[in-house]
Amino acid sequence: MVGYIIRRLIQALFVTLLVTMGIFLLLHVLPGGAARAILGPRANAAQIAQFNHDNGLDQALPLQYWAYLTHVIRGDFGFSYKLNQSVGSILAQDIPKTMLLVGLSYAVAIVVAVPLGIYQAVRRNKVDDYALTGATFIFYSMPVFWLGILLIGLFSFTLHLLPAEGPQGENVGDLLGQLSSIVLPVATLSLITIASFSRYMRSSTLENMVQDYVRTARAKGASNNRVLYVHVLRNALIPIITLIGLSVGFIFSGALITEALFNYPGLGLRFWNAALTNDFPVILGIIVVAAFGTVLGNLAADIMYAVADPRVRL
CATH class of the missing domain: 1.10.3720.10 (MetI-like)
Known part of the structure; x- marks a missing residue:
């Protein structure tokens, strides 16, 4: 029974990892990129570049994914600029x-x-x-x-x-x-x-x-x-x-x-x-x-x- 549970846990962790990869890629296929989607169509190039730098979106994709994964593990799902509140606190509610x-x-x-x-x-x-x-x-x-x-x-x-x-x-x-x-x-x-x-x-x-x-x-x-x-x-x-x-x-x-x-x-x-x-x-x-x-x-x-x-x- 213990071995069975361990095998199922490993499978669940693998599936969870694939899920986080898929969601991470969704963030990068947003129209105009994540910065344009969040800041809106009126944001200029300087604002977009600053947003990308502040959120690590100007780094290589593997580094971005590792940062995203570590944040998710800590319960940090980002920040809602529309509600001016962290996504984690919204989810907790x-x-x-x-x-x-x-x-x-x-x-x-x-x-x-x-x-x-x-x-x-x-x-x-x-x-x-x-x-x-x-x-x-x-x-x-x-x-x-x-x-x-x-x-x-x-x-x-x-x-x-x-x-x-x-x-x-x-x-x-x-x-x-x-x-x-x-x-x-x-x-x-x-x-x-x-x-x-x-x-x-x-x-x-x-x-x-x-x-x-x-x-x-x-x-x-x-x-x-x-x-x-x-x-x-x-x-x-x-x-x-x-x-x-x-x-x-x-x-x-x-x-x-x-x-x-x-x-x-x-x-x-x-x-x-x-x-x-x-x-x-x-x-x-x-x-x-x-x-x-x-x-x-x-x-x-x-x-x-x-x-x-x-x-x-x-």
Whole structure:
């Protein structure tokens, strides 16, 4: 197990290094260069040269990359001239809020999708299975922004049950104090995730229910509930464990749209506003964080996969 984890850590570090290289190159393919993109079209040649010198952009590319990498390792992602604030401090403010939204969405999706997938597998080819399958196909194929608009129209403007705007505040505590405002953003993210997870859970459960170990357990007199929840459940969860790690990037991209739609003060809304104002240091800083989160999610999925199924370690 230790050797397996070490191999996965080395792979994660290698992927992370490639990610930083890609983001570093993005900085150098900006129209007119980083200096022109940040200072604006009215900057003259002297100002651009001074900016390049102050930020080490007049050095050789390997030296620039090494300086960039050491700054990222220290948590220094640059400076936002639009907001007159370091990107690191901006990320420190917004990351916990986005983690709250994504974490709640993941929790709701897993709690609902796992029993839903099992129920559909048990009731396969019945009317309720067909109805739930149709509903999951609808949610799975629906764009995040369109689902959010539909939820706002139904629960905010028609039924007047929930606020159309997400919770507002400087920290996670402020957001948790406005639970009614966080319902629609969480529902927008979790409904699409539930549709995906439940389909995988249904297929995995059906696949495991016809295995030899299930027939053996039934031949020994085990009840249907014991077979389902003791023997089948653990093996059926293995694809979901992998899916959780692989879907981190998808969830974050959905969070970007969801936060912008509900004016939720997290990384997604910050990225949206930075894109509108050409605040490239903030954009690249958020891309770095999202990439690191995706790599960590995949690493966590690999480790949990090995715990759930010891054969993977071989």
